[in-house]
Amino acid sequence: MEHYICTQCGTQYLETEKPPENCKICTDERQYLNPQGQQWTTHTRLKRSHRNTVHTQGEGVIGIGVDPQVGIGQRALLVQGRDGVVLWDCVPLLDDGLAELVKAFGGLRGIAVSHPHFHTSMVDWAHSFECPVYIHSENRPWVMRPDSFIRFWDGERMELAPGMTLVCRGGHFPGSAVLHHDRDGGELFTGDTLYVNPDHRSVTVMYSFPNYIPVSAAKVRHVANAVEPFEFRRIYGQWWDAVIPDGGKEVVRVSAERYVSAIQGKDDE
Ligand SMILES: [Zn+2]
Numbered sequence: 001m002e003h004y005i006c007t008q009c010g011t012q013y014l015e016t017e018k019p020p021e022n023c024k025i026c027t028d029e030r031q032y033l034n035p036q037g038q039q040w041t042t043h044t045r046l047k048r049s050h051r052n053t054v055h056t057q058g059e060g061v062i063g064i065g066v067d068p069q070v071g072i073g074q075r076a077l078l079v080q081g082r083d084g085v086v087l088w089d090c091v092p093l094l095d096d097g098l099a100e101l102v103k104a105f106g107g108l109r110g111i112a113v114s115h116p117h118f119h120t121s122m123v124d125w126a127h128s129f130e131c132p133v134y135i136h137s138e139n140r141p142w143v144m145r146p147d148s149f150i151r152f153w154d155g156e157r158m159e160l161a162p163g164m165t166l167v168c169r170g171g172h173f174p175g176s177a178v179l180h181h182d183r184d185g186g187e188l189f190t191g192d193t194l195y196v197n198p199d200h201r202s203v204t205v206m207y208s209f210p211n212y213i214p215v216s217a218a219k220v221r222h223v224a225n226a227v228e229p230f231e232f233r234r235i236y237g238q239w240w241d242a243v244i245p246d247g248g249k250e251v252v253r254v255s256a257e258r259y260v261s262a263i264q265g266k267d268d269e
């Protein structure tokens with residue numbers, strides 16, 4: 001019996017004798033099936049063939065990746081809070097060296113995941129550090145390895161830790177969330193709920209990133225309005241170095257206006 005991991009998206013599944021027929025996350029149009037066919041691995045195999053990478057992404061924020069890439073190239077963040085370290089989002093691999101490093105930091109207070117493309121091996125991480133994983137209840141249908149360490153939360157906001165608040169207003173997935181931290185003028189950790197564009201000066205909201213399917217103007221406003229009451233300067237996005245160092249609140253406001261006017265534009269131009 002194995003907890004199989006989809007190599008295309010990095011999602012780990014409940015223990016089975018044979019791999020599942022296909023991956024529910026990849027058959028969804030927000031991701032895509034491997035054109036070469038469905039392939040699987042396991043955490044044990046990944047530990048032999050891959051390693052974690054660790055790079056600072058900002059003050060008190062350490063990025064965690066996997067080399068060579070597995071899944072969609074997820075990058076998680078260790079966020080140093082006033083009262084312990086929180087893991088924002090997750091990656092498919094936790095190697096022994098990284099586990100030791102995190103333990104040296106005092107372990108994890110909790111894990112919070114923005115949406116299903118970062119669920120990956122979150123249950124293995126939770127077991128290693130004996131900490132809860134916070135998932136918005138609207139994303140429950142995409143939890144492929146249910147576990148007693150997973151805590152589902154409801155509504156628009158949840159206090160995760162002192163100074164740290166989870167905020168959900170959907171968009172990409174119905175339970176897509178961001179994490180607000182009140183340190184140093186405010187930080188927003190967005191996964192791809194508010195996707196940091198390559199210019200690092202604007203953000204976007206998409207139903208499907210790989211298939212370029214946008215959301216409605218109303219949904220963009222919903223997501224932007226959800227973070228409007230919070231103060232924040234920096235935005236930490238979804239990939240390595242996708243960081244907006246300052247002016248983040250204005251970036252969200254302007255990006256949302258640009259999006260709405262583009263999607264509601266006239267066709268005769
Ligand atoms: Zn998959």
Ligand SMILES: [Zn+2]
Pocket residue numbers: 115117172192
């Ligand atoms: Zn996504």
